[in-house]
Amino acid sequence: MSGGVGGAGVPVLAQSFAQWRDAARTLLARGVAPESVQWIAAPDGGDLFAGADSVADRVADSAADAGPTNAVAIRLPRELVELLECAACCRVPDRWALLYQVVWRWHGGDRAVLSPADRDGARLHAMAKAVRREQHDMHAYVRFRERDAAAGAPRFVAWFEPSHDVLPQVAQHFARRMGKVSWMIATPGLAALWDGSALQIAPSALRGPSDIDDAGEALWLTYYRSIFNPARLNAGLMRSHIPSRFWKHLPEGAVVPQMVSAAALGARRTGQTETVGQRDGAIIAIAAERAQPQRAAPVALDQCRRCPLWQQATQAVPGVGPAQAAIMLVGEQPGDQEDLAGVPFIGPAGALLDRALAEAEVARLSVYLTNAVKHFKWEPRGKRRLHKTPAQREVAACHAWLEQELARVQPRVIVALGGTALKSLLQDGAATVTDKLGVPFQHEGRWIIPVYHPSYALRAMDAASRADAYAVIVDGLRQARALAGSDTKPA
Template identity: 70%
Template sequence: MNQVVRLAQSFDEWRTAARELIARGVAPADVQWQSLPGDGDLFSIAPEATDASAPPLRLPRSLVELLESAACFNVADRWAFLYQVLWRWQQGQHDVISPADADGARLHGMAKAVRREEHDMHAYVRFRERQQEQGAPRFVAWFEPAHEVLPQVARHFARRMGPISWMIATPTATMLWDGTTLQAGPALMRGPTERGPAERGPADIDDAGEALWLTYYRSIFNPARLNADLLRSHIPSRFWKNLPEGAIVPAMVSGAANGERRTGQTATVGQRSGAAMIPISAERAQPVREASTTLDQCRRCELWKSATQAVPGVGPQQASIMLVGEQPGDQEDLAGLPFVGPAGAVLERAMQDAGIARDSIYVTNAVKHFKWEPRGKRRLHKTPAQREIAACHDWLEQELHNVKPQVIVALGSTALKSILQDGAATMTPLIGTPVQHDGRWVVTVYHPSYVLRAPDEENKRQAYRVIVEGLRQALRLIVGVASVIDA
């Protein structure tokens, strides 16, 4: 005789009922599972004494997680199938959770589909801001999931959006977040707004955030690089109707097919006569960009991608001496200031020994972003390439123009190459021998980091003496320049 179990569409309720049935030794074939709403207890059968000899129900965490995920898979026989898996496990058939087993393969497939649906819902839910009303959520969203993943997705958005109130509605349920508590509600007959996606034209959008998003989306669309098939494969068609951009993408795709590809790269390319598709090199395909106006915006080389920030020079607006190093180090990259790490400590001591106050000179680097390579958990310095030195030279020229130093001290080979604009310049002939360049004296010394990595104590002392003497030489040159001016 079949025994009927009534339960709501809830994993917790199914688990409670399944545990009771397992304890009674009820086989899967003797159970009829229903997801219909009803009154009374979960069981329509009369109470029976539980078999005291029934083994306790102990499941590995991995099986519990699989069952819980698969319980969200929207299929009519899911509760019966999950009970069958549970029964087989309790009977000692532990291969039921193996993908090689027929039931195991289905179980894993259901869990995988549910996880994918969660991911898609994270990606494609679009909130719209509404007029603030007393007790109403600030943001609302409509989504049509293939599986019952709303509760776990709602927990994700509650963590992400903090105290901001919102509601997500689906055809089967709603979840409301008031800033502190998640509440489940009934299904809505339609989306949370009267407007449909096809009506979301510029004049129809009262959500300023959504209007700004569509403006941004249009601005980044490049018809010359459109791959419609790839676009469709990345975003399944069932999501497009509820995405704000879904209303404008068809027109943009159509425009690309009707000739806008020609002008998609640059204005100069579009003005050229010839074939409809003009093959050009990747470098020439880049649009004409305005020059960077601030150091933080600089993209002249690739170093900005892995650096924390650009590190500008520091010092008086006008200084007689400018010290130019190679590039920021690990600590400088994090602090945003030059020479604050171990090499900076060596330079500070050398300036004291040379009789120079640090706040009287301007300190900067030839390259403004930290170039490094990973070594375990550390970021190790890597010498900039000549193209990176050249790309950053304009910023050094601006500093020279603004500060107007009389003497430049080149701390190391990279700084010397940048100052002289000579990729073949070497330090050895110029140590101890100042040279004139563009109306300024250039003094060459070792970089302070060389003192730290010198192979032995004698080399460390010799390198440090060169730095101190170079700084003293810079002071003497300033006095000499002043004497000439006074005379």
């Protein structure tokens, strides 16, 4: 039952897992031992049994002593089937023989074959691991190039040379990730084509990456050269992060050797900022404000690095609304959905705010919506990103952007949604909403009305508390509408 793998015997051709599985079922039913089977890779898409009607006929003709067909059902656990299917993608000469050896032993009651400590089990697990690694690398290093294609041709095309037969599995991954956009991944043998609705595996019409034109590649290489810092080059770390066999698939792979050579020939010494070079012989103090090179203040919100929140956020979320609005609503910070979309108040809290605006008869399009902090601060909880209240230093760092919005929009009334917004507006870290809840007061020529944040009305402990918080928000919006439309001007 534990005979050698791939010995001379019944010749059986196989070129896919499905074909091997059908052949293995027939061989097991007839009791043909592994040492009596010679597995042969099918040539260039040939049939599984070229020149024979079926597996049973070939086994019967070549192994007369194999015995009658076994009527016992062949049952394998799902774990083993999935492991076999994964290992079948590994390009080793005896993969089909090894798979049959494993199935033969399992069918005979030898459960140790599934263990990584077993000789055959260890090889099976190692092959599956190599296949999964290749799938991961293909996910990471496939680089699509956009091209001006004719009607019906894929919009994005990539070339890759996988070490194992993982194209169908990887194609499923990209079909899920890229939605309705058409694309093609070409390899030396096969190509995966996605038209936005159906996936097709067909012979590849491309011979290599040189067959793919990309009008935007020159722009990408210009950008890549501009962000390259020779003073911080670590060539060894770069090679360890991206194995050398993948560089030829990346556009920047053609320019990296030249930039590395230039760094070694002196570019590293001149790659520092001009302000550091101006310190002729000066001793740089340890204090951060003196050790850092001089930088111009950010002029666009996306460039803001005044606090560390930008590092974990998807993007900065600016305010939205009319260029000049009588009413401005200031919240705390973007949430998860706002961070992804780049628009404030579109998540659950935004839905409650929309309902409150409608009840207060205030049109959302007539007010300006923004937040005291423009980046999403969060902490991981499993696969979710949970809101985390900004620190006072982060609120203070972002106040300049709120001041710009106030100067540009010139609102007559500001509704402060929660304590963070009120602290930012008053520049007072001790200010609380409960002290002034729902009561308008004047500050720097404007009315300010503090109310609860909509998210508080969603998270309150009981239904009565949630209803009270919602009522405060609606009442504050009604007061804002009245003040914005009245002749009462703030002092």
